Amino acid sequence: MSLEAWKRTGRKKAVCFDLNRTLLDVDGAFDDACRTELEDAAGRWADDAGALALEALRRYRRELKRRSPPGGSAGRKALREAALAKALEGLPFSRSPALIRRLDDAIRDRQAGHPKLFPGTREALAEIVRTHQVALISNGSRQAILRRVTAADLTEFFPPDRVFTAPPGSRGKPAPEPFVRALAALRVRPGEALMVGDSRTKDAAGALGVGMDACLLRPGSGRAPTAVRQAKGWLLEAASLQQVAELLR
Numbered sequence: 001m002s003l004e005a006w007k008r009t010g011r012k013k014a015v016c017f018d019l020n021r022t023l024l025d026v027d028g029a030f031d032d033a034c035r036t037e038l039e040d041a042a043g044r045w046a047d048d049a050g051a052l053a054l055e056a057l058r059r060y061r062r063e064l065k066r067r068s069p070p071g072g073s074a075g076r077k078a079l080r081e082a083a084l085a086k087a088l089e090g091l092p093f094s095r096s097p098a099l100i101r102r103l104d105d106a107i108r109d110r111q112a113g114h115p116k117l118f119p120g121t122r123e124a125l126a127e128i129v130r131t132h133q134v135a136l137i138s139n140g141s142r143q144a145i146l147r148r149v150t151a152a153d154l155t156e157f158f159p160p161d162r163v164f165t166a167p168p169g170s171r172g173k174p175a176p177e178p179f180v181r182a183l184a185a186l187r188v189r190p191g192e193a194l195m196v197g198d199s200r201t202k203d204a205a206g207a208l209g210v211g212m213d214a215c216l217l218r219p220g221s222g223r224a225p226t227a228v229r230q231a232k233g234w235l236l237e238a239a240s241l242q243q244v245a246e247l248l249r
């Protein structure tokens, strides 16, 4: 069986993690923030604010799905505001551009202040750090990522010198630079490290490119883990961080 074949390649010394959608349930945190803010807004007008907010969140999600994702942060903001306008259609207050902008800012602030870990993340990390060095490799701005790590209470696992981001002007994942910097700081060879992330193109392909093994995380897929030999290294798939911790035992 491939998993057994992968295990025979030897124990890893280090594990690098992506942050968003790997450790952090970004979409869940957004939904929570969106519901809370919509509920607050609707609560001033309606008794059944909770139900109204849930229905508005559904309209928001539908509208996001209907529109194709734009590039750039200005495009993304415009898309969110258009989806918010749609979400507010059923709510009992006016939908002025100023209100929509304020609401979008409030949702983003709340989301940033209330990051949400996938279930079992903290326990799995606690197990992994007992036997492995760990680091974080993320493409976000360094300041934003450090803030998020602090807000998610993950600093005990990922102090600032174990957080690797792309400095301004340099390329992030899947470019080799952040992986190579992380490996150098951890003092391990590529073959001694596993990269865990949700993106096939950025996390998995980037890690395999520098000779690390990669584990593609599919939170909630419910599938059993797999391992497939690649041209360089191995590509694993897991449905949760607990599965990753078990694979590393």
Ligand SMILES: [Mg+2]
Pocket (backbone or CB within 6 Å): 018, 019, 020, 021, 022, 197, 198, 199
């Ligand atoms: Mg990610």
